[in-house]
Amino acid sequence: MARKILTPWKTLTPRKTLIPGALLGATALVLAGCASTPTDATDDGAVQVVASTSVYGDIVRAIAGDAVGVTSIISSTSQDPHSYEASASDQLTVSRADLIIENGGGYDVFIDGLIDASGSTAHVITAAEYSHDWPDNEGHDHAEGDDQGDDHADDTATEDAAADDHDHAGHDHIEGFNEHVWYDPHTVEHVAEAIAEELTELVPGEKATFDSGLADFVAGIGDLETSLADVAAAHEGDKIFVTEPVPLYLTAAAGLENVTPEAFSEAVEEGQDVPPATLLEATRLLDAGDVRAVIVNAQTGGAETTQVIQTAEAAGIPVVEFSEILPDGQSYLTWMAQNIDDLEAALAS
Template sequence: MNKFKKMSIFLIISSVLLILTGCSGKTNNPKKSINVTTSLNFYGEVAKDVLGNHGSVTSIINSPNVDPHDFEPKSSDARNVSKTNIMVSNGLGYDSWAENLTSNNKNIKNINVGQLMDKASGDNPHIWYNIDTMKKLAYELADQFGKLQPQNKKAFEQNAKNYVSKLQPVENKINSIKKHKINKPVAVSEPVFDYSLDKLGYSIANKNFEEAIEKGNDPAPADIRQLQNDIKNHKLAFFVVNKQVNSKIVTNLANLAKENNLPIVYVTETKPENMDNYIKWMDSQYDQVLKIQKNNGLK
């Protein structure tokens, strides 16, 4: 989309927000229901668990077929956001459109998850692949909800603890994988799964390659050759492929991996429709790594 069309959309949304927020500049009433909006559905899951029956949560992106990078909100999204108390966005340039939706409304509390995790512009934005992100978000939401409804502060804090407890089996699996990891680096198609790999104790064979694919560029021939040689010479533990991205270069490398019996871990950037929740989504991907390690003779 050209810059003039994008500017017109932004102006429409800004106008809607100005009209609506001008009519609703009231302070938060602790007896009122809390309205939360999240840019991404898996952040919405955390918000629902922590909020309980004390309000409502709306996630703008619910489909795995929508690319958050290129998403453009509708005027209806702007109207809905104008009624919210708390907006949760990923930040780090991943969903700038979400931040724009609240830029004219000072009554909305913005939770930027990237900033919450002490990340800065230019850092890998796929921070939900670090399980600590979801824990920290749960406790931050409990704190913010408690400010809006002090009478329910203890309930929010307990709900956050309960959510973190539900993450424990996944964390146990991560620790088990790390304890028995294969002592080889991994090939990565792009940096979607990198925070998880770091948690699992694996290093990345060629970061130049993944960064080029992430930016939509062709990797340098030398980087392609390096990965080809690493695959052929069995220098890698496995190959992580984001199956939502169509790249002939990655497809060719994946085929080469299969020919040379290098296992492939398939990951996704957005939560698949067949996954009920974030926990099952993460668990299914860690199970792939665990299976590879078991097949490699590690118990």
């Protein structure tokens, strides 16, 4: 299978740092000059689910089908959730939501601002809180023999705490926590279970639909985990270099070793210059010949990322693109399967 190669001349959007306090406010929203166009907004009386990005919007659709309306605030790979500027249209969308799905962990804080500005009292599912890496999270284990995870006392406690703590304290970036949790199929399975449970509360008459959709989705997650185990069996311990920590949950599940200098990926993610000594260290790593693949963020980059790409290509190291937003024409499951296939092809080359 052909893998996607990012060429050095491809235009990348520099990562912007979100400026607290400048994001929202009712006046700023009303005066916003460029309103976004959220996807699939409906006004037909159906239960409305609002997702911060199309990643989570697609998961809702996989579970619910047409039983609820789904709106994704960000649905284009040209938009960066870290620096997204919400609009008056977004605030209106959130104000009408019956259920809100956000990533959390400091990734999509624009949603928290929209919730506060709109006065929404909708239940909020925060995906990051279902990660085993989330601070103080000791729950989220599946009950033995329970394929759909109906018996999640710890999960329910986490959801209740999130609902009670409606000011979203703790949703700022957490030092040392990788907020890109949608690249962790195990976490996404828990999020899907929480979505199905909440949808059943909102639309009890569609329980059979939600149960069926969840079962199919969880089966798809199982297929992803099987594929990752296959990669791990063939490539356990292979070294990779990532310009940003976006795919690290997936690569860890594939048994790969990330050798990127931490200062490099942190600087790129924060939109800062990579220290010269760190850039030199990265170049030496790539020249040494031990790195099997370089993974870059298809949506963001800069001069240092371009230099890494050029160095990798000169050394014959495959360069693979991973994105943060669901590509057009893909579902969450097909997107993750393609990412795993691209990664395996790079490692096998």
